[in-house]
Amino acid sequence: MHLLKYRLTKRQLDVLKNRKELIKAGISRRDLLKLGLMTSAGVLVDGLSVSRAFGQTTTPTAIDATGAITAVSRSTSQSCGSRGSSLCVVSPPIQPFLDLLPTPRDGTWRIQTPTALSPAPTVAPNTGAGEGRTIAHQAFTEFPPQKFYGVTQKAGALSITSDPTIDPQNLWGFAIGTPEQNNPINVPGPLYVEHYNVPILVRNYNRLPPEGQNGGFGKPSVTTHLHNGHTPSESDGNPCNFFEIGQFYDQHYPNVYAGIKSTHPGTGDIREALHTLWYHDHRVDFTAQNTYKGLAGMYLLFNDKDTGDELTGFHLPSFPQFDIPMVFNDKVIDPSTGQLFFDLFNLDGILGDRFLVNGKVQPVLHVSPRRYRFRWLNTGPSRFYQFFLTDLTNLGANNTFWQISTDGNLTDRPYQVSSARVSVSERVDVIVDFTGKAGKTFYIENRLIQSDGQGPSGGLFAAGQGDLILKIVVDGPVVNDNSQNPATITAFYGFPNTTDPVRVERTFVFQNRGDWEINEKIFACDDIRFQVLKNSNERWTIQNEGSSWHHPVHIHFEEFQTLSINGRAPATSPLVQKGRKDVARLESRDTHVVYFRFRDFHGRYPIHCHNVVHEDHAMMAHWEIVDTGGDTNPRP
Amino acid sequence: MIKMSRRAWLGMASAAAAVGVVGLPPLQRESRAAPLPPRELIRRRNFPNVVLTTHEGERVRFYDDLIKEKFVTVNMMYSTCKATCPLTTANLVQVQKLLADRVGRDLFMYSITLDPKQDTPEVLNAYAKTFGVGAGWKFLTGNPDDIEQLRRRLGFRWANQEMDKNKDFHTGNLRYGNEPLMLWGAVPGLAEPTWVSECILFADWPENRLRDRQRIVEAKSRKASDAGRTEPVAPMTHDHGQH
DSSP states (O other), X not given: OGGGGGOOOHHHHHHHHHHHHHHHTTOOHHHHHHTTOBOTTSOBOOHHHHHHHHHHHSOHHHHHHHHOOSSOOOHHHHSTTOTTXXXXXXXXXXXXXXXXXXXXXXXXXXXOOOOOOSSOOOSSOOGGGTBOOOSOOSSTTTSOOSEEEEEEEEEEEEOSOSOTTSOOEEEEEEEESOGGGOOOEESSOOBEEEETTOOEEEEEEEOOOOTTOSXXXXXXXXXXXXXXXXXXXXXXXXXXXXXXXXXXXXXXXXXXXXXXXXXXXXXXXXXXXXXXXEEEEOOTTTHHHHHHTTOEEEEEEEOSSSXXXXXXXXXOOOTTTSEEEEEEEEEEEOTTTSSEEOOTTOSSOOOOSEEEETTEESOEEEEOSSEEEEEEEEOXXXXXXXXXXXXXXXXXXXXXXEEEEETTEEEEEEEEXXXXXXXXXXXXXXXXXXXXXXXXXXXXXXXXXXXXXXXOOSOBOOTTSSEEEEEEEEOSOOOOOOSOOGGGOOOSSOOOOSOSOOSEEEEEEEEESSSEEETTBOOOTTOEEEEEETTEEEEEEEEEOOSSOOEEEEESSOOEEEEEETTBOOOOSSSOOOSEESEEEEOTTOEEEEEEEEOSOOEEEEEEESSHHHHHTTOEEEEEEESSOOOOOSOO | OOOOOHHHHHHHHTTOTTOXXXXXXXXXXXXXXXXXXXXXXXXXXXXXXXXXXXXXXXXXEXXXXXXXXXXXXXXXXXTTOOSHHHHHHHHHHHHHHHTTTTBTTXXXXXXXXXXXXXXXXXXXXXXXXXXXXXXXXXXXXXXXXXXXXXXXXXXXXXXXXXXXXXXXXXXXXXXXXXXXXXXXXXXXXXXXXXXXXHHHHTTSOXXXXXXXHHHHHHHHHHHHHHHHHSOOOSOOOSOOOOO
């Protein structure tokens, strides 16, 4: 471009480009002058910089003046008035603690079981048989599936509470098996209990009701993402790989450690083990609606260290008796319909005023006086939690527990904590010791103050003043506890080093410029913003430009290690930030520097904000792992 | 415990001060009518039936004439806006061209001014002409209070009050939706025109979807071959730059 020889600034180039776009659109210089959009010198008024500057002049102080809530009641009573919401819909009262927590230990949360699939899965998409996949499996013959599952996405009515004033909810969920098996839906979806080095294949059928029958929100077009799987792109559940009613999509999960085809041939690096994963709909532009409607579940991965048997390996509490996954989400029940309410036109994020765990409103869990592993997952859509264990008869007590994972990846060792913060899509595994607590009742209490979908204000409620989400009654029989006391566990796997040279450093700025953007660019499915060379290392700086909104940033495919947060090494107290993660929880103006190894597979993956409302409004970028080449764009 | 139906609960709810839909027409719970269908609730909550005037001087009701039974896009702009508006309008002109045989036939585009005092129908008419806006795309003005109500109900707002006060922060997103199908989404108005078109078509009538997707694929391949032929100047990207 000849103008480049004048070394125009990037801003001037942008202005010029804007002008060219306008002229391309058939608008003359005279028109622009008339509208005041061009100066007489022929320079297009660079209005966008006005908006950008404004975004940056919203000082922390100004934000705090509107963002900080100094005296709010607990969130159950103040989510109406959620600033920025176009509506104010408040759930009817629902009696808490009526229902037992559904768990895999008693079959009330179903475990996925294998199904015969016909026609047999193929490497190439079986378009003729109605498969919506468009890309061949890249690792199917290398890691041939040993187990085959069917799962059918469809509508159904489920009870979320025994409170008789609340109707069964019309949800979308996952039914075990093929459509012909006609099983009932599950919300959360069936639990996958899988093992490393046992590849599986899941055939996902879309049998959702047609458009116009969604009850007010939800799009019957889906793609199911296995969140933090080391999964080939075509099976990852990419937002743009959606498939339609009547179609199916085969997803191949190799269940291998990262490095298996590169740094650790044939075995993979066990230090890259993932244990608490989850799956959810990721349909571009409609993820918030579809996950809120029920399309989410969990996926556990065991190995010969984290075995599910407390007599072996790391001696973590046995699954499923003493290892209990917990899916947290917040909802609004519309008093006008008795059904779930979703604010279709909100841009900031949406909050619920009723809290569900494993599909039930404020349920109850009975435990024995011994150690348990709880696996906490927050499926959003927008709320952040900070969970404490509260004894209402002794509010001054500091009821500690042991955090053993960040995002389902074991930490270097257990950390004793008083609380754990879980933003949307993050997972935290903890060990809670109820030994000697027989007769007591505890609550999992969210004390994090958040009054709208932007993010928490930073403050905490006093003990007992937050939301009591799960009631835990220690009234089970005394049973053996062969699990190891976390205080005596000195190490799990350890972490891979973060000192190997990186091929490229990149920066990603998450920002609001009147729409949600990353690095001043807007998402499109076809726009691959950068290319990562397969089997290379990269260092990324991930920044929140604003202070109003928080952004839990998820990068598909690969766990990173956090090198620093705002220039400091990640802490282990009071909140555990050190560890391998797949979500960078960007709070006000946070900057995280993280280290990646991209190995083994190629293809397209997104980086996106997991406040699913932000995500659906384009706070996402597509990138690609390539076998050769790769770019060095520092700010893609 | 006495088993109470939801309807009975709804009947009682009018007495419960903490419960209800604030700032909206009462939902006539006392009538014990069947619960309102979701489509009707969306209408009541999001689509006030205010009277607006188009850039062609036609008086229309927002819900009855513009939204009901329709497949639409809605964005907000104002004629003196020097920020995203002119670029967005130009971008949407491209989108309109991509969807040429749909716009005005069974897809309707609306741009509502954020500055109704300044933006009279005449001003908007001149603006639309300047940008070469085609048939089926209406620029709308009206009573400032009605416009403000529309802005809030359609969610062109931010919780951050500093930003919410600035019109320029309400011009970034294009809403697309299909009223009877209850499908509503949004895409930044400055995204790649082919992508904006694709997103709009997410809310298309199902019978049209396959055909229109094909059209987008063709538009993309045309663009790719154009790019191959000419020197790569000022690509039509969404890197709308502001640094």
